[in-house]
């Protein structure tokens with residue numbers, strides 16, 4: 222994943238727990254990099270190790286960290302760095318979610334090595350829809366939950382997010398389906 | 404590039420599509436009056452309908468260009484695009500001018516020119532105001548990324564700076580620690596020497612020279628194995644596995660003093676735990692070994708004295724039996740119960756009696772040596788005892804004229820046996836006399852005094868008050884090597900000794916009464932013997948026996 226992801230984790234940890242915590246986490250994760258470059262691709266394992274080490278060091282469940290990180294990603298990283306892009310995503314949550322399938326395509330224009338997830342929207346109703354999330358990366362479902370929560374905050378709506386179907390546990394194929402009701 | 408548009412099939416574009424494709428366009432007629440404009444531009448400039456385009460905009464790039472359609476399509480036709488600026492706002496547009504002959508009007512086609520998402524926000528615009536084919540969004544993202552990359556680099560720079568300062572500090576620290584290491588190396592009495600893995604010497608201190616006697620200039624680039632005949636030392640299994648290795652070298656390099664050196668070799672490893680060099684520490688252990696052997700000798704003599712005591716007791720018991728039997732036998736002969744016509748039995752028995760008395764004396768002195776004799780305990784003034792020894796005629800083999808007495812004016816009362824101390828004194832005086840045989844003006848000085856506190860501290864005895872008797876001669880002295888042997892009961896420098904157990908008896912007795920014996924001697928200058936004997940604690944009781 223691009224360095225901006227690890228950098229965002231760093232920003233979140235330092236903001237909430239201070240520099241020392243971050244250094245300790247980085248050591249525990251055995252990360253040798255002094256700092257991450259946004260525009261450089263790093264192995265996914267670094268990101269996973271950082272989440273793992275944060276969870277152990279801060280004594281917070283990894284799921285909770287991923288949710289918090291999703292919110293942080295939308296409300297801080299994306300909005301501060303790519304506000305125009307985010308605003309262009311739609312005038313309300315529904316519009317944004319409908320546009321989401323295109324979202325990373327645009328991101329790919331400037332991050333040529335991006336391996337983005339795929340999103341599909343189904344069962345679109347007035348105040349609900351099913352968001353299908355497809356990726357080869359394991360264990361990031363709660364990150365998606367956090368991202369949607371972040372978007373809800375951004376558009377100032379209350380949402381209810383339920384994971385109603387999982388990808389095939391053996392092959393990892395197929396979507397995780399989130400029902401989003403607002 | 405020229406394209407023949409007349410050849411291609413034209414398509415009529417309706418207003419809606421035109422607007423979708425060019426949401427920031429402006430159409431104006433020959434009189435520069437605005438006919439219509441795109442939806443997104445209207446968001447920024449709502450009231451532009453029928454206004455004069457020249458009043459709203461000016462050309463800022465290229466410089467010195469007039470907003471004049473005749474010139475634009477004639478004089479300026481080589482200019483690719485223009486930057487127009489709205490005179491009453493921040494809006495700048497990147498545009499081209501087109502003439503639409505069907506309607507005889509002009510079109511300005513373009514987009515707001517911004518270099519960051521913030522500027523777009525200031526204009527109250529967002530990416531959705533741009534047409535989807537427009538790569539404005541991508542450009543903004545790219546610019547954002549560039550900014551991000553730049554700030555990453557700055558962060559990188561700050562970090563590098565920090566590292567540099569840290570490094571400089573580390574270098575300074577290293578510098579000072581190198582200096583203090585050097586001082587340490589210089590000041591230690593250990594010899595320290597570093598080699599590479601093959602034993603080639605690269606660092607050493609003066610201690611090496613002091614201990615080994617090999618001159619400093621000899622070391623550089625030399626091999627340790629050659630200097631000390633240690634071939635193959637680095638093949639040692641301990642060293643190979645990164646552990647330290649110790650060995651002893653008998654060093655004969657210093658021709659005068661052969662010494663024994665303990666050499667400790669420690670492998671120095673790098674961060675990856677592989678051995679990079681060896682550190683050698685040389686320690687002169689000659690004196691340590693000597694001390695050790697003295698200690699061992701002491702222990703040996705204690706053991707011997709214990710054994711001697713046990714044997715003497717057993718012999719004494721047997722002697723007791725023999726005595727009784729002999730006495731009885733004599734009684735029988737006296738009572739004529741046994742015929743002894745020639746008297747030879749009586750003579751034999753007498754002989755047995757005399758010889759067993761002699762053995763009894765020997766066992767007594769053995770017991771004294773072992774500190775186990777039950778000697779009588781009474782109070783005596785040391786000064787008197789000494790005075791008596793010197794002024795009685797008993798001890799002929801001592802030349803009393805060379806003895807000077809310097810006795811304390813106070814009585815110095817010891818508790819002990821009447822005969823034992825004088826025997827000790829005579830023992831010492833005999834030794835002194837023998838040592839004085841070839842001395843020009845021989846002298847023996849005897850002092851008595853209450854032992855000084857410091858003396859006792861030096862001797863490690865300070866629990867109570869002691870009498871000190873010092874006997875000092877100017878004889879030939881005792882060799883250092885022999886000094887620790889003189890208490891050995893079987894040691895003698897004399898071919899024929901009259902004294903048998905000599906000093907070991909003296910030491911045995913003095914120990915028994917809780918005292919302490921010290922012998923100082925410099926070979927060629929003389930010997931001083933110190934007796935430290937506890938001052939009697941029950942002086943008031945009537946236990947004097949003089």
Ligand code: HEM
Pocket residue numbers: 222223225226295299303306307321324325328332334335336337338356357358361364365368369
């Ligand atoms: C400006 C906004 C955004 C940018 C620049 C962005 C960029 C990225 C980048 C760089 C990655 C890492 C993938 C890689 O490096 O190969 C990523 C992953 C991801 N993004 Fe975004 N993203 C943005 C917004 C969003 C939003 C709004 C959502 C969803 C609601 C989203 C969902 C995800 C998810 C779920 C992943 C994890 C990758 C996976 O599951 O395979 N992103 N994004």
